[in-house]
Amino acid sequence: MMYFDNSATTRPFDSVIDGMSASMRDGFYNASAAYRPAMDIEKQIHACRQAIIAQTGAKREDEVIFTAGGTESDNLAILGAAAAIRRAGVFLVSSIEHPAVAETMRRVEKMGHEVRIMPINARGVIDLEACERLMDEDTAFISCMQVSNETGAIQPVAELSAMARAKNRSVLVHVDGVQGFMRVPMNMSRMGVDLYALSGHKIHGPKGVGALVVRKGVRLIPQTTGGGQEKGIRSGTYNSPAIIGLHKAIEEMAARQADVEAMRALKLRLYERVSRLDGVKVNGPEPAAADSAPHILSLSFDGVRGEVMRNALEGEGILVSTGSACSSHKQKVSASLRSMGLSETQADGTIRISFGLMNNEQEIDTAAEKMEKLYALLKQYRRR
Amino acid sequence: MRQILLVRFGEVFLKGQNRPFFMKKLIDHIRLAIREVGGNVWLSEGRIYVSDFSDLDECIRRVTKVFGVHSVSPAIEMPKDDFDAICRQAAEMMRPKQGTFKVLAKRSDKRYPLDSPAIMREAGGYILQNVPHLSVDVNHPDHEITIEIRDHAYLSVERIPAVCGMPMGTNGKACLLLSGGIDSPVAGFMIAKRGVELCCVHYHSFPYTSERAKEKVLELARLLSEYCGRMRVHVVPFTEIQMQIHEKCPENFTTLIMRRYMMRIAQIIAERDHAQALITGESVGQVASQTMEALGCTDEVVGMPVFRPCIGMDKSEIIERAEQIGTFETSSLPYEDCCTVFTPKHPATHPRKELIRKAEKALDTEALIAAAIEGTEVVVVG
Numbered sequence: 001m002m003y004f005d006n007s008a009t010t011r012p013f014d015s016v017i018d019g020m021s022a023s024m025r026d027g028f029y030n031a032s033a034a035y036r037p038a039m040d041i042e043k044q045i046h047a048c049r050q051a052i053i054a055q056t057g058a059k060r061e062d063e064v065i066f067t068a069g070g071t072e073s074d075n076l077a078i079l080g081a082a083a084a085i086r087r088a089g090v091f092l093v094s095s096i097e098h099p100a101v102a103e104t105m106r107r108v109e110k111m112g113h114e115v116r117i118m119p120i121n122a123r124g125v126i127d128l129e130a131c132e133r134l135m136d137e138d139t140a141f142i143s144c145m146q147v148s149n150e151t152g153a154i155q156p157v158a159e160l161s162a163m164a165r166a167k168n169r170s171v172l173v174h175v176d177g178v179q180g181f182m183r184v185p186m187n188m189s190r191m192g193v194d195l196y197a198l199s200g201h202k203i204h205g206p207k208g209v210g211a212l213v214v215r216k217g218v219r220l221i222p223q224t225t226g227g228g229q230e231k232g233i234r235s236g237t238y239n240s241p242a243i244i245g246l247h248k249a250i251e252e253m254a255a256r257q258a259d260v261e262a263m264r265a266l267k268l269r270l271y272e273r274v275s276r277l278d279g280v281k282v283n284g285p286e287p288a289a290a291d292s293a294p295h296i297l298s299l300s301f302d303g304v305r306g307e308v309m310r311n312a313l314e315g316e317g318i319l320v321s322t323g324s325a326c327s328s329h330k331q332k333v334s335a336s337l338r339s340m341g342l343s344e345t346q347a348d349g350t351i352r353i354s355f356g357l358m359n360n361e362q363e364i365d366t367a368a369e370k371m372e373k374l375y376a377l378l379k380q381y382r383r384r
Numbered sequence: 385m386r387q388i389l390l391v392r393f394g395e396v397f398l399k400g401q402n403r404p405f406f407m408k409k410l411i412d413h414i415r416l417a418i419r420e421v422g423g424n425v426w427l428s429e430g431r432i433y434v435s436d437f438s439d440l441d442e443c444i445r446r447v448t449k450v451f452g453v454h455s456v457s458p459a460i461e462m463p464k465d466d467f468d469a470i471c472r473q474a475a476e477m478m479r480p481k482q483g484t485f486k487v488l489a490k491r492s493d494k495r496y497p498l499d500s501p502a503i504m505r506e507a508g509g510y511i512l513q514n515v516p517h518l519s520v521d522v523n524h525p526d527h528e529i530t531i532e533i534r535d536h537a538y539l540s541v542e543r544i545p546a547v548c549g550m551p552m553g554t555n556g557k558a559c560l561l562l563s564g565g566i567d568s569p570v571a572g573f574m575i576a577k578r579g580v581e582l583c584c585v586h587y588h589s590f591p592y593t594s595e596r597a598k599e600k601v602l603e604l605a606r607l608l609s610e611y612c613g614r615m616r617v618h619v620v621p622f623t624e625i626q627m628q629i630h631e632k633c634p635e636n637f638t639t640l641i642m643r644r645y646m647m648r649i650a651q652i653i654a655e656r657d658h659a660q661a662l663i664t665g666e667s668v669g670q671v672a673s674q675t676m677e678a679l680g681c682t683d684e685v686v687g688m689p690v691f692r693p694c695i696g697m698d699k700s701e702i703i704e705r706a707e708q709i710g711t712f713e714t715s716s717l718p719y720e721d722c723c724t725v726f727t728p729k730h731p732a733t734h735p736r737k738e739l740i741r742k743a744e745k746a747l748d749t750e751a752l753i754a755a756a757i758e759g760t761e762v763v764v765v766g
Contacts, residue, residue, distance in 0.1 A: 307594065308591050308592050309591075310591075310594075311590060311591035311592070311593070311594045311595070312590075312591035314591075314594075314595065315590060315591055374591075378591075381627055381630055381631075381726075
């Protein structure tokens with residue numbers, strides 16, 4: 001099988017699997033216990049915090065809160081802040097957020113805050129001018145993803161943050177970095193980000209672990225209460241095997257930055273061949289553009305439903321997804337793609353190819369060849 | 385004293401000389417249904433009992449799905465000689481209940497010292513005295529406790545309705561055309577309930593339908609097999625036929641011609657699987673291919689009976705039935721079963737047979753069917 005659905009999840013590095021297995025076998029102690037073996041686990045967790053700090057431009061170790069993944073991190077950021085903001089405020093959220101954010105905003109509305117939707121342009125990038133008109137001194141919270149999971153468009157979070165801060169100095173800026181972390185640079189202090197959510201399994205780490213990086217001074221109301229871990233913000237015994245796995249993944253990703261950049265070359269190699277076909281169109285920024293993430297390619301095949309193309313590719317041993325995996329259970333046309341101005345049939349004809357560090361050129365050439373062949377075959381049978 | 389399950393059967397009662405054949409089938413199927421929870425099934429004085437099971441609730445769940453079973457009652461079996469002990473047990477069983485009650489007694493052992501009215505009176509009096517929050521109502525009681533005196537005494541309070549019907553395999557075998565929709569599992573259930581063994585045929589249009597769509601159909605078949613036992617699902621590759629029809633036939637006839645191919649292939653598979661009839665989920669007028677004329681067109685190519693038990697049902701009635709038998713949720717999963725890419729915008733609703741026949745001439749029917757049969761995958765479920 002050739003796996004091109006790395007935005008859904010990635011295969012863990014061997015170093016991750018080995019580290020976790022050793023941790024479960026030998027290092028099973030509760031990191032909060034008082035004896036020596038537990039302290040060793042605590043040190044490993046400490047090392048993971050340091051690695052996250054280095055990768056996000058955070059400053060202090062206590063800014064890192066470990067969670068059970070991206071969704072929990074986003075929930076904690078949004079609900080924790082919404083509960084801490086006493087006066088009813090305005091929450092701005094982009095129109096293309098992952099359900100972990102979009103659905104959570106509904107609860108924010110129920111808590112008495114106002115939620116405004118920030119529009120995107122035809123390239124799948126947030127429309128800064130339109131956003132500025134939505135902002136005022138009541139803007140309390142802004143949420144914008146770092147990289148669109150559907151198109152790979154890198155969002156101008158630094159500009160957005162600066163713009164909002166000009167209107168209200170105490171605004172909180174939340175960035176869902178699940179699709180961006182370690183594939184697109186992030187420096188929270190330089191980019192003006194207060195809350196940054198990341199996930200382990202999108203960077204060849206384990207599932208069920210992630211972190212929310214919270215800039216010093218930002219107040220969150222805990223959404224999980226209990227034994228008081230993570231300074232009381234996120235109680236629960238440390239998931240040490242997963243945290244150690246996350247650390248291994250960060251280490252290997254950091255050591256292989258050249259390979260991360262090489263994903264862009266793979267993406268361009270595929271796009272270069274497939275874009276020659278009549279009726280194929282890229283969604284989001286041009287793949288070579290600076291605001292196109294290195295690992296996501298969204299293509300519309302005119303006249304062939306994405307689902308059919310996906311199934312046919314699976315038949316050839318190539319795994320991709322339609323739209324994004326998170327919304328594919330609902331089998332609805334992607335709202336994000338529609339908001340970029342795609343017609344219903346175009347949005348319906350979309351597949352997402354997402355790359356990881358384990359893909360190679362040979363796979364790309366095979367995938368391109370199969371796509372050419374299948375598209376030629378399938379487009380003959382379009383609905384009359 | 386032990387916990388047993390008392391099984392009542394329905395229509396088998398009506399049978400005359402061949403009743404032992406039906407009873408044997410029924411007992412075999414109950415045995416098969418509970419093989420994973422353990423337990424003995426035995427017949428005594430025209431009653432079926434299940435004993436020595438590991439899990440009463442699971443046993444009930446399984447036995448109530450066996451066709452031919454009318455209802456079941458969890459019961460206590462105990463020695464009949466000590467009538468005081470029987471009264472004590474009856475009072476214990478009634479203690480958790482609220483409201484009114486009455487005692488029903490049956491006595492097949494006519495040498496028993498108490499007759500039925502005496503049993504009712506004595507046991508009723510004892511319960512009333514020892515469970516003071518209950519009162520007696522012989523006309524409309526909230527609860528009935530039954531005391532039966534046979535080789536042992538049997539006490540039961542609950543009566544759980546079962547699926548009814550006839551024991552599986554007593555009325556031949558039929559082949560169900562199973563899509564992924566709501567109607568076909570209901571149709572299969574209704575015919576199977578009459579004691580008809582099933583096999584299924586499903587048309588798979590890869591890549592227009594996904595692996596998940598196929599899994600969904602197999603899951604529906606598995607849900608049906610909880611009632612009708614292990615069966616074969618024949619998964620027929622159908623894409624080539626659909627593409628040929630799409631290419632070579634007039635658009636408004638494509639659905640009907642496709643239905644005719646489905647029926648032809650189903651008949652061949654049915655014959656090979658020793659089935660004597662076909663079952664479909666069609667309901668008159670529901671869609672274009674289910675108008676009176678369209679049904680006539682599809683029937684024309686089949687030489688065996690085609691059962692359509694949903695034919696006179698409204699969609700809402702079919703859905704209600706699907707919910708009862710537990711297939712609705714799976715049927716509602718959003719995977720496509722019949723690809724929209726091949727659905728004509730304006731299908732013929734009043735087709736003329738001779739025009740359809742003529743349109744079909746453009747296709748090499750024999751070769752297409754042979755290839756589809758050749759590529760058929762057989763999956764056993766249940």
